[in-house]
Amino acid sequence: MYQDFDQKHIPSELIRIEGVSKSFSGVQALREVSFSIAPGQVHGLVGENGSGKSTLIKILAGVLSPDRGALFFDGQPFRSVSPKRAIRKGIQVIYQDFSLFPNLSVAENIALVSEVARGAWRVDRRRVRELATRGVRLLGVELDLDALVENLPIFQWQLVAIARALVQQARLIIMDEPTTALTRIEVDSLLKVIRSLRDSDIAVLFVSHKLNEVCNVADRLSVLRNGSVVANLDSKPFDPLGVAELMTGRPPGGRTVRDRPDDRRVLLSVSNLARQGAYSDVSFDLQEGEVLGITGLLGSGQTELAMGLSGLLPAETGRIELDGKDAVIDGIQSALDLGIAYVPEDRLREGLFPKHSVLENLLAASVERSCGFLSFIDFQKFKGIATAWVERLSIKTSSLDLPVETLSGGNQQRVVLAKWLSTEPRVLVLNNPTAGVDVGSKTEIHGILQQLAEQGCGIIIVSDDLPELLENCDSIRVMSKSRLSERLTAEATGEDQLYRMLIGEVH
Amino acid sequence: MALLNWRKELPLFGAVLGLILILGVGNAAFFSLDNLADLLRNSIVIGIMALGVMVVMASGGIDVSFTAIAIFSAYATTRLLLETGGGESIVLAFVSAAFLGSILGLINALFIAWLRLPTLIVTLGTLSLFRGAMLTFLGSEYITALPNSMVAFSRWDLVTGLTSGGSTYRVPVAFLALPLTAVLVSLLLNRTYWGRGIYAIGGDRESAERAGFATAGLQTFIYCFVGALSALAGMIHVTLGRIANPFDLVGMELNVIAAVVLGGARLTGGYGSVTGTLLGVALIVMINNSLILLGVPSFWQRVVVGLLILIGAGTTVVRGRALRGVRT
Ligand SMILES: Nc1ncnc2c1ncn2[C@@H]1O[C@H](COP(=O)(O)OP(=O)(O)OP(=O)(O)O)[C@@H](O)[C@H]1O
Ligand SMILES: [Mg+2]
Numbered sequence: 087m088y089q090d091f092d093q094k095h096i097p098s099e100l101i102r103i104e105g106v107s108k109s110f111s112g113v114q115a116l117r118e119v120s121f122s123i124a125p126g127q128v129h130g131l132v133g134e135n136g137s138g139k140s141t142l143i144k145i146l147a148g149v150l151s152p153d154r155g156a157l158f159f160d161g162q163p164f165r166s167v168s169p170k171r172a173i174r175k176g177i178q179v180i181y182q183d184f185s186l187f188p189n190l191s192v193a194e195n196i197a198l199v200s201e202v203a204r205g206a207w208r209v210d211r212r213r214v215r216e217l218a219t220r221g222v223r224l225l226g227v228e229l230d231l232d233a234l235v236e237n238l239p240i241f242q243w244q245l246v247a248i249a250r251a252l253v254q255q256a257r258l259i260i261m262d263e264p265t266t267a268l269t270r271i272e273v274d275s276l277l278k279v280i281r282s283l284r285d286s287d288i289a290v291l292f293v294s295h296k297l298n299e300v301c302n303v304a305d306r307l308s309v310l311r312n313g314s315v316v317a318n319l320d321s322k323p324f325d326p327l328g329v330a331e332l333m334t335g336r337p338p339g340g341r342t343v344r345d346r347p348d349d350r351r352v353l354l355s356v357s358n359l360a361r362q363g364a365y366s367d368v369s370f371d372l373q374e375g376e377v378l379g380i381t382g383l384l385g386s387g388q389t390e391l392a393m394g395l396s397g398l399l400p401a402e403t404g405r406i407e408l409d410g411k412d413a414v415i416d417g418i419q420s421a422l423d424l425g426i427a428y429v430p431e432d433r434l435r436e437g438l439f440p441k442h443s444v445l446e447n448l449l450a451a452s453v454e455r456s457c458g459f460l461s462f463i464d465f466q467k468f469k470g471i472a473t474a475w476v477e478r479l480s481i482k483t484s485s486l487d488l489p490v491e492t493l494s495g496g497n498q499q500r501v502v503l504a505k506w507l508s509t510e511p512r513v514l515v516l517n518n519p520t521a522g523v524d525v526g527s528k529t530e531i532h533g534i535l536q537q538l539a540e541q542g543c544g545i546i547i548v549s550d551d552l553p554e555l556l557e558n559c560d561s562i563r564v565m566s567k568s569r570l571s572e573r574l575t576a577e578a579t580g581e582d583q584l585y586r587m588l589i590g591e592v593h
Numbered sequence: 594m595a596l597l598n599w600r601k602e603l604p605l606f607g608a609v610l611g612l613i614l615i616l617g618v619g620n621a622a623f624f625s626l627d628n629l630a631d632l633l634r635n636s637i638v639i640g641i642m643a644l645g646v647m648v649v650m651a652s653g654g655i656d657v658s659f660t661a662i663a664i665f666s667a668y669a670t671t672r673l674l675l676e677t678g679g680g681e682s683i684v685l686a687f688v689s690a691a692f693l694g695s696i697l698g699l700i701n702a703l704f705i706a707w708l709r710l711p712t713l714i715v716t717l718g719t720l721s722l723f724r725g726a727m728l729t730f731l732g733s734e735y736i737t738a739l740p741n742s743m744v745a746f747s748r749w750d751l752v753t754g755l756t757s758g759g760s761t762y763r764v765p766v767a768f769l770a771l772p773l774t775a776v777l778v779s780l781l782l783n784r785t786y787w788g789r790g791i792y793a794i795g796g797d798r799e800s801a802e803r804a805g806f807a808t809a810g811l812q813t814f815i816y817c818f819v820g821a822l823s824a825l826a827g828m829i830h831v832t833l834g835r836i837a838n839p840f841d842l843v844g845m846e847l848n849v850i851a852a853v854v855l856g857g858a859r860l861t862g863g864y865g866s867v868t869g870t871l872l873g874v875a876l877i878v879m880i881n882n883s884l885i886l887l888g889v890p891s892f893w894q895r896v897v898v899g900l901l902i903l904i905g906a907g908t909t910v911v912r913g914r915a916l917r918g919v920r921t
Binding site for chain 1: 783784785786787788789790792793795796797799800801802803804805806807862863864
């Protein structure tokens, strides 16, 4: 038989981990995890919040070392892995928290890691620029290369983090929830990039809570539950519902059903609200117990509007009425006094004190309200309240006293949510409330929002997650070029129609 | 990149020009050659120290022990040269002081980079430690008979002449150490990946580690480097003053840090530039030396320095917020 000696030997695995365990002060984050990633494959990794995905990734990247177990790269044992050695082997990570340098320019953030890994000691500005331009072009987005990352909106942080991983000569690119802050257009272009990476034999480990996304892009899928791999699925097609069941170990919950009358009292009435360069001519009514969804392309002003209602970017002109009375919102405090709470999109920078304990973060917004000025803080009572919230939102933490930054990404998210829910707001404005939250808890959070609405709280959800909006909102408005569209009822609108409105095909 | 930096430092540049105008209009003696020479001479030591402190602050730390390192190294070197009779080479004098300074810096680094203790606490401790050790083990008497090479160096002038009033003015060659250090630090920070790594650590230490920087190694380098620069400044101070006084320098930390903060460095790390620092030094030196020309009582200088810091730090923060579109 004729044998083709020139045939390229394609190794069946690029990196393999065997029996890896890791625990943090009593929390077993990973238990005997084994699996392998093959070149030219997109490997999906899913699991609930706190199931150990980020921990596993940090071990692959050399940021953490495992308590037990071994890593193999190209079939060879890969010992004492450090970030630098991992990068040199061609492992690139898009971290869940981005891991950028806020004080440096976009260009430098993109180029720095690869230049350092290359062993360069002299800064070659032309090369930095070229690398950055290439990274941004690969991703097909526009970014101001000279801007300081610190001054960018959160979705651009994510784009910078992605571009940084792409400019490297990588053999494995690990993406830890790379799409949490992106809208469908950027997500689509990322998915395209991932397919072309696969075609050039690069391996991709893709972590996401958007199960449709993972099931669509992945060639293989591993499911983590409580730190153990409970399933390795080797062939398409993957069924998101089945995957969700594997993740949680229970059948997926049903759809949140609403049945509310449409003629309740108007709680919040906004007319002709405007702020230069942010939003203009915004008018809408929010009824008691109404859930209003606002969506739009990135940069259309929906985040600014949410910040406007909550006093972070107060309107310059226009009128706001709460309960039929004129209300002035000129700062966060005045919004809070009126009972308007805002759950920001960018939890890491705006929502949390990362080094402080879970307890302090949970209570940061409500302490002042529930005990008067200069009165003593009753810690026992507050521990009780905090524990109740931890249970209600099933926040996974081994103690209230741990710094909140040690919680998994999705659990940090829940802490922010609990912090604002505990102020018992009349109007709750949420910006992408379930980005980075697993399917199971997403349903729980939706349930809580519905429950709040039942109690008469007016809720405004700003989100890019169209199914989420359609499922939860009574009405939806689309924002484009700083202006708000007419009111659409959720029942009468399909996802496709909404998406076409979003990208401006229908008006 | 350069353009961006310029625009950032424009207000500071304006402040320096403004102060020069005020001082010049208030008293014509400000523009006299001997006053200008004075200003240059007085900015050498504080300028070199400020450049070192700026590097530390860019990396997200703070060093308050540098004055103790400066006087310790200079005093010890002077005594060593006198006792060993090795006082003939000025190069040897400076090199051994710098070496000593970097060893003291290494002690800081041990605590900071390897034990990961907070930088302020460590350097507060070593400030006291170094100074105490010097006074205890090296002695506390003034040395006025400096080694020959140091005396000769102090007489070596870059520019000298007579003013119309008949008094002499002089700028010593030692002044060149300031621009040279500035160029060195600027090259280090902007043109090498060690320098970029320093900013990276200041921006986010965890991210710097994940990006493959050897953060502990870099921090060790930073504190040794600052130690060496401080020692250099200490030697210049002793040489130009022609006296090794172990009680000198310690106490001027706040002036130096004020200059650095005015120059745009932030206590939270990640920021700081050579141009900014030099402008900050110019402000502080002019205030400390020239308000007297206007007849401003000397304790008012402290008030002015304090106000400047508040204004300087305030504008950085407010401008940052404006850029991000956040208002509070
Ligand atoms: N530094 C740490 N100290 C203590 N506990 C930690 C630390 N890092 C992670 N953990 C814990 O380990 C567990 C796994 O966390 P990990 O971040 O890997 O979860 P994840 O699967 O990425 O979740 P998410 O989807 O929410 O991002 C969590 O219970 C978390 O609280
Ligand atoms: Mg995670």
